[in-house]
Amino acid sequence: MYGLIGKMLARAGKREELLAILLDNKQPMPGCFSYIVARDPASEDGIWITEVWDSRESHAASLQLPHVQAMIAQARPIIAGFGERFETEPLGGVGF
Template structure:
């Protein structure tokens, strides 16, 4: 599995507008196992997006979907910036099938 956790910063006073656009992105996408949009309670403009995909290629392919391209175009003008961004390798959890833990070198 492939995971992404990223922080977006909305333009001042535009967080609700950006949240509404991001929530429209919750429609099923091939390979998307989880897509969660959350308010950052420590920031008036912060939004966290947590995603889990079956693999990295599925995430990359999703960015080419017409509806995702439209969502990005609508969101871009009200995104003031980005904060932290983390790539992860999810092993399982509620709603996810458990993965085998590989031995570390």
């Protein structure tokens, strides 16, 4: 499995708008076991995204899906940048 934990930074005052865009994706992403979006309580502009995939290749392929491309295009103008990024090797847990 492949895991990814990353921090995204919204433009000042745009975090809730960016969260709404990220949470609106209800379409399937083949190979995705978990896609969690969360507010960073230590930063008024910070967002954490935690993902678990069956493989690195499935994650890469998801970025080419039309609905994911549309979400990226909608979010891009209000993304100020990115923070930490961690790759992991999930082993299991609740929900697997």
